[in-house]
Amino acid sequence: MTAVSDLDATFLDELATAVGSERLHVGAAQREAYAWDNTGRRFLPQAVVLPETQEQVAGVLRACHRAQVPVVPRGAGTGCVGGGLAVQGGVILSTQRLNRILMVAPEDRLVVVEPGVVNADLQAFLLPHGLFWPPDPSSARSCTIGGNLAMCAAGPNAVRYGVTRNWVLGLEVVLADGSLMRTGGYTTKGVVGYDLTQLLIGSEGTLAVVVKAILKLAPRPEARRLMRASFRTMAAAAQAVAGVMSRGDPPAALEFLDPAALELLRGQEVGVGHPQAQALLLLEVVGSSEDVDGKAREMMARIEPFDPLETLLAANEQEAKRVWAARYALSPTLTKIAPRRINEDVVVPVSRLANLVDGLAVISLETGVTIVSFGHAGNGNIHVNLLTNPADPELERRAKQALDRVFRLVLDLNGTLSGEHGVGIMKRDYIHWELDPSSLKMHQKIKNLLDPVGILNPGKVFVVND
Amino acid sequence: MTAVSDLDATFLDELATAVGSERLHVGAAQREAYAWDNTGRRFLPQAVVLPETQEQVAGVLRACHRAQVPVVPRGAGTGCVGGGLAVQGGVILSTQRLNRILMVAPEDRLVVVEPGVVNADLQAFLLPHGLFWPPDPSSARSCTIGGNLAMCAAGPNAVRYGVTRNWVLGLEVVLADGSLMRTGGYTTKGVVGYDLTQLLIGSEGTLAVVVKAILKLAPRPEARRLMRASFRTMAAAAQAVAGVMSRGDPPAALEFLDPAALELLRGQEVGVGHPQAQALLLLEVVGSSEDVDGKAREMMARIEPFDPLETLLAANEQEAKRVWAARYALSPTLTKIAPRRINEDVVVPVSRLANLVDGLAVISLETGVTIVSFGHAGNGNIHVNLLTNPADPELERRAKQALDRVFRLVLDLNGTLSGEHGVGIMKRDYIHWELDPSSLKMHQKIKNLLDPVGILNPGKVFVVND
Numbered sequence: 001m002t003a004v005s006d007l008d009a010t011f012l013d014e015l016a017t018a019v020g021s022e023r024l025h026v027g028a029a030q031r032e033a034y035a036w037d038n039t040g041r042r043f044l045p046q047a048v049v050l051p052e053t054q055e056q057v058a059g060v061l062r063a064c065h066r067a068q069v070p071v072v073p074r075g076a077g078t079g080c081v082g083g084g085l086a087v088q089g090g091v092i093l094s095t096q097r098l099n100r101i102l103m104v105a106p107e108d109r110l111v112v113v114e115p116g117v118v119n120a121d122l123q124a125f126l127l128p129h130g131l132f133w134p135p136d137p138s139s140a141r142s143c144t145i146g147g148n149l150a151m152c153a154a155g156p157n158a159v160r161y162g163v164t165r166n167w168v169l170g171l172e173v174v175l176a177d178g179s180l181m182r183t184g185g186y187t188t189k190g191v192v193g194y195d196l197t198q199l200l201i202g203s204e205g206t207l208a209v210v211v212k213a214i215l216k217l218a219p220r221p222e223a224r225r226l227m228r229a230s231f232r233t234m235a236a237a238a239q240a241v242a243g244v245m246s247r248g249d250p251p252a253a254l255e256f257l258d259p260a261a262l263e264l265l266r267g268q269e270v271g272v273g274h275p276q277a278q279a280l281l282l283l284e285v286v287g288s289s290e291d292v293d294g295k296a297r298e299m300m301a302r303i304e305p306f307d308p309l310e311t312l313l314a315a316n317e318q319e320a321k322r323v324w325a326a327r328y329a330l331s332p333t334l335t336k337i338a339p340r341r342i343n344e345d346v347v348v349p350v351s352r353l354a355n356l357v358d359g360l361a362v363i364s365l366e367t368g369v370t371i372v373s374f375g376h377a378g379n380g381n382i383h384v385n386l387l388t389n390p391a392d393p394e395l396e397r398r399a400k401q402a403l404d405r406v407f408r409l410v411l412d413l414n415g416t417l418s419g420e421h422g423v424g425i426m427k428r429d430y431i432h433w434e435l436d437p438s439s440l441k442m443h444q445k446i447k448n449l450l451d452p453v454g455i456l457n458p459g460k461v462f463v464v465n466d
Numbered sequence: 467m468t469a470v471s472d473l474d475a476t477f478l479d480e481l482a483t484a485v486g487s488e489r490l491h492v493g494a495a496q497r498e499a500y501a502w503d504n505t506g507r508r509f510l511p512q513a514v515v516l517p518e519t520q521e522q523v524a525g526v527l528r529a530c531h532r533a534q535v536p537v538v539p540r541g542a543g544t545g546c547v548g549g550g551l552a553v554q555g556g557v558i559l560s561t562q563r564l565n566r567i568l569m570v571a572p573e574d575r576l577v578v579v580e581p582g583v584v585n586a587d588l589q590a591f592l593l594p595h596g597l598f599w600p601p602d603p604s605s606a607r608s609c610t611i612g613g614n615l616a617m618c619a620a621g622p623n624a625v626r627y628g629v630t631r632n633w634v635l636g637l638e639v640v641l642a643d644g645s646l647m648r649t650g651g652y653t654t655k656g657v658v659g660y661d662l663t664q665l666l667i668g669s670e671g672t673l674a675v676v677v678k679a680i681l682k683l684a685p686r687p688e689a690r691r692l693m694r695a696s697f698r699t700m701a702a703a704a705q706a707v708a709g710v711m712s713r714g715d716p717p718a719a720l721e722f723l724d725p726a727a728l729e730l731l732r733g734q735e736v737g738v739g740h741p742q743a744q745a746l747l748l749l750e751v752v753g754s755s756e757d758v759d760g761k762a763r764e765m766m767a768r769i770e771p772f773d774p775l776e777t778l779l780a781a782n783e784q785e786a787k788r789v790w791a792a793r794y795a796l797s798p799t800l801t802k803i804a805p806r807r808i809n810e811d812v813v814v815p816v817s818r819l820a821n822l823v824d825g826l827a828v829i830s831l832e833t834g835v836t837i838v839s840f841g842h843a844g845n846g847n848i849h850v851n852l853l854t855n856p857a858d859p860e861l862e863r864r865a866k867q868a869l870d871r872v873f874r875l876v877l878d879l880n881g882t883l884s885g886e887h888g889v890g891i892m893k894r895d896y897i898h899w900e901l902d903p904s905s906l907k908m909h910q911k912i913k914n915l916l917d918p919v920g921i922l923n924p925g926k927v928f929v930v931n932d
Contacts, residue, residue, distance in 0.1 A: 107708035107817040108846075130713050152657045163655055165664070166632050181904040187813040189629055189845045189885035191618045191668050192893070192900050193909055193927065198631070198664030202657050219714050242573035247596045248685050288764070291757045298754070347653040351573040379655045380574075419655035427658070434658050438647040443659055445915050450908075461659065 007046045011067040015049060015091065018059025023050045023097070034092045037077045037084050038139075039426060045072065045086035052097045054172070054180065054211045060093055061209065061455075062178030070458045073205040075116065075147030078139040080343060081424025083151060083204045087459045093209060095146045101125055102212070109217045110169060110186060115146025115210045122215075131217040134161035137420070138331070146210050151422040152202030156253035158420075159378030160286070161218060165201045172212035173200060176451040186214055199446075204422055205457040207450045221286030224252065225296040226320035229308040230277030234258055234361075237279035238354035240306035241377045244283070244299070245350045251299060253284040254378030255327055258357065261374045264333050270326040274310040281377065282327055330374055338370075338387035340396075342403055347381045348415035359409040360384065367402040369395070381419035407433060423461045431462050473512045477533040481515060481557065484525025489516045489563070500558045503543045503550050504605075505892060506806075511538065511552035518563045520638070520646065520677045526559055527675065527921075528644030536924045539671040541582065541613030544605040546809060547890025549617060549670045553925040559675060561612045567591055568678070575683045576635060576652060581612025581676045588681075597683040600627035603886070604797070612676050617888040618668030622719035624886075625844030626752070627684060631667045638678035639666060642917040652680055665912070670888055671923040673916045687752030690718065691762040692786035695774040696743030700724055700827075703745035704820035706772035707843045710749070710765070711816045717765060719750040720844030721793055724823070727840045730799050736792040740776040747843065748793055796840055804836075804853035808869055813847045814881035825875040826850065833868040835861070847885035873899060889927045897928045 007026070016024050025031065025048040035044045046069075051057045064071040070090030077084050086092055099116035106129045113122060119133075119140040126132050135148050136155035147153065149171075154163045161167070170184025183196040200208055231237040237256055244254060257265075257272075257280040265272045273280050283303070285295040296313055303311065314320035334341050348356045357373070364371040375383035384406055388399035407417055407430055417427055417434050432440055440462060447464050450456075454464060473492070482490050491497065491514040501510045512535075517523045530537040536556030543550050552558055565582035572595045579588060585599075585606040592598050601614050602621035613619065615637075620629045627633070636650025649662040666674055697703040703722055710720060723731075723738075723746040731738045739746050749769070751761040762779055769777065780786035800807050814822045823839070830837040841849040850872055854865035873883055873896055883893050883900050898906055906928060913930050916922075920930060 105815065105817050107712040108815040109711060110815070152661075154655060158655055162628075162632060165661065166628060175904070179904050180902075181908060182902050183905060185882055186815045186880040187846055187882050187885065189620060189624055189813050189842075189847045190882040191884050191886060191888050192882050192897060193889070193905065194669055194673075194912060195618075195631065195664050195667065196905065196908060198661050201661065203660055207660075219716070245575060246572040250685070288760075290760060294754075294756060347655050349571060349574040349576070349652045351571050376655075380653055381655050414652040416651055416653050416656040416658050418657050419653065420657060422657050423659070431658060436646075436648050438641070438645050439649060439659065439662065442647060442662060442916075446660060446912075449911050449915055 014063040043085040045092040058178045075144030078143040080421040081426040083424040135164040154420040170214040173208035223292040226314040228312040230273035252286040255282040256377035258373040260372040339389040342386040346410040347419035348413040352413040369402040480529040509551040511558040541610030544609040546887040547892040549890040601630040620886040636680040639674035689758040692780040694778040696739035718752040721748040722843035724839040726838040805855040808852040810850040812876040813885035814879040818879040835868040
């Protein structure tokens with residue numbers, strides 16, 4: 001580890017001038033705190049800046065642009081693909097202190113925030129207005145809005161509300177050369193010019209740094225009801241998902257757990273339904289206090305034709321919490337039992353879920369790699385977890401083989417390699433499996449257009465020049 | 467009028483080879499049919515092609531690219547801003563014969579279509595599946611999906627469902643040089659790479675030609691209820707709109723008519739509410755047959771605090787049709803009474819509607835130009851109609867002055883110059899009023915990147931090189 005930053009002194013002076021020396025960190029310990037994210041991989045940045053204003057962000061970008069030093073925008077470091085890691089060194093630009101909620105307008109169903117606002121803090125702020133911002137990654141208690149926008153992150157709500165990009169009206173961003181650009185605006189309709197807002201959302205910090213976001217809000221449902229349904233086979237559960245999604249109002253959440261996931265949880269104090277269940281669905285409906293029970297009954301009626309072993313309608317908030325507990329116990333459990341897990345978030349069309357499930361079983365059997373799957377079934381977005389061990393090179397080799405086969409399978413089923421985690425460094429070498437050469441070429445051209453010097457989060461998403 | 471096309475013979479041969487001579491028209495009468503759109507302005511193209519396959523579209527683009535001849539993608543010619551007009555001559559590329567519905571997958575809530583499918587035909591096709599595609603421009607009976615995507619067109623549904631761009635999962639497009647590019651895909655979540663789908667939607671045919679679209683579908687509501695509310699003043703109606711939008715489920719439509727609009731309709735056989743009404747709101751709620759009446763009552767309760775002169779809940783489908791008739795009679799009436807009307811579709815945040823309404827009254831008074839306003843109040847998207855007469859140069863001058871003042875007002879209120887019509891040639895000279903210089907520069911760079919020769923719908927949206 002470098003004890004102090006090895007960046008050029010003139011450049012460090014420029015950074016200090018831009019951001020104020022108290023917001024520039026070059027000490028080893030401080031840099032270490034920004035060297036990690038949810039991937040468990042470590043890349044030590046050469047400096048960390050914590051700007052508090054747009055002007056300071058612009059100053060940092062100008063300095064990095066001039067000196068051709070990489071700059072990595074970073075929220076709370078909860079990402080799953082290394083998007084916030086300084087893989088080529090350079091400066092981590094943390095948005096944590098750009099965390100003001102600037103304005104809320106309930107009639108306009110919008111809120112204006114800085115990127116460092118924590119998702120859960122925003123939701124708490126919106127509560128008295130009867131509104132919420134639908135994107136709900138499982139890291140909501142710590143992840144930032146800026147990170148949500150950069151990755152186009154999502155969670156269970158997506159099945160009903162759509163994804164992050166549907167809930168952004170406009171942005172203010174700093175471009176690679178430090179200039180400011182506004183996109184979109186304060187209205188729920190607007191067709192003047194190209195949609196640069198959407199080009200930037202999900203671009204993983206490779207095109208610009210968001211300094212302000214105008215977010216569209218939804219009315220917070222008055223009431224919710226959680227249901228659980230156990231099935232004899234994964235195939236039956238997958239068919240039930242397709243059945244639920246083929247008609248009527250979508251549920252507010254439609255999650256599933258596979259046999260391996262249920263097996264893992266059986267020893268724990270969480271409800272996993274019928275003892276013979278090989279698959280579990282969790283369904284939530286939302287509505288007004290008057291109509292939510294009718295909606296729950298209607299949803300139950302959609303499931304009945306698929307012959308569940310057992311169904312349960314949570315009687316109250318507490319019971320619902322207990323039922324959700326099974327779903328939320330999975331990630332920590334997996335982290336505990338496997339020395340390493342490859343946690344993917346592939347997506348297939350809902351009608352192909354049964355094929356995916358069948359295919360995963362074959363891959364697990366043939367490679368001898370344990371695969372545990374669960375996730376957002378209503379979007380066909382499955383967290384496929386391959387359990388492996390860095391101390392066992394032979395298993396690691398087979399896990400890599402299994403992963404490649406999972407990705408091929410997903411693409412054969414008209415799916416995508418990532419529904420909500422993004423590409424970052426973890427799927428960069430697979431992106432050409434999914435994008436056609438013409439699209440990849442266009443990505444490279446757009447990247448070069450917006451970031452000609454190549455300082456913005458280099459090494460991520462795709463290879464810029466090949 | 468040129469009797470036969472004056473295009474170079476070699477180029478015409480290439481076009482004929484690309485598309486088949488029976489799908490290439492150079493006769494004056496045939497070209498005349500493609501010289502007009504809803505703006506009433508006439509630009510005679512030099513040739514018209516009607517490709518039936520992706521390959522034919524690619525061939526046309528390749529020929530135009532080589533010969534540097536403008537090519538104007540065009541749907542049904544229902545646009546309001548000249549987007550489908552050959553303002554610099556060249557070739558009209560009509561998508562009318564690319565009109566197949568290729569696949570529907572109800573479990574995946576998606577349909578795959580070619581761009582020439584008529585919006586209403588798609589809706590009719592989806593009816594038995596209990597699904598629909600939410601974008602509903604008033605031209606739905608004749609406009610095409612390709613046109614809807616090019617302009618990011620919308621209608622009353624937008625207040626509940628969001629706009630066209632929220633209902634597209636992926637595209638296949640032909641780029642300026644004739645190469646094919648796929649964007650997005652078949653899943654409702656997906657974060658692999660930049661969102662090129664959204665960059666293309668609303669780009670008005672200036673970046674690529676859509677040849678296939680994967681559209682996201684919504685469940686068709688079982689039941690709907692229409693309500694009407696009359697108000698003593700426009701200000702009261704505007705406040706009621708803000709009140710309705712500030713909480714709870716959005717209505718499925720929230721339209722308004724101003725005093726001048728009501729005055730125009732009073733002589734006609736359409737219901738316009740209370741005789742002293744100075745403003746009218748139409749509100750629709752949707753739901754299941756069980757819960758829709760409860761929703762209508764809840765919506766009525768949201769309006770009551772704003773002291774309406776009269777409210778009406780349509781008892782049945784027929785009565786609802788009669789109430790809607792007032793809204794739909796307006797455009798034809800205006801076309802009849804005014805030799806020319808400037809029909810704008812500005813948007814302001816809902817909370818600023820009252821300010822917009824007040825400002826329009828002042829502008830009308832001070833310029834002596836009659837202004838009739840109605841439209842999608844729930845989105846703050848107002849059709850501002852300035853009535854003028856080409857035979858009266860003095861009035862025309864004042865109308866232009868009034869228009870400029872309307873645009874300034876809208877932007878001062880944090881609004882946008884177009885909510886659903888687009889820019890085309892009609893607002894091109896105003897676009898720099900709305901976009902900041904940095905954004906406009908980015909538009910120019912992106913245009914040059916995707917269309918370096920400048921053949922795709924030239925002269926539209928913004929000036930490419932200045």
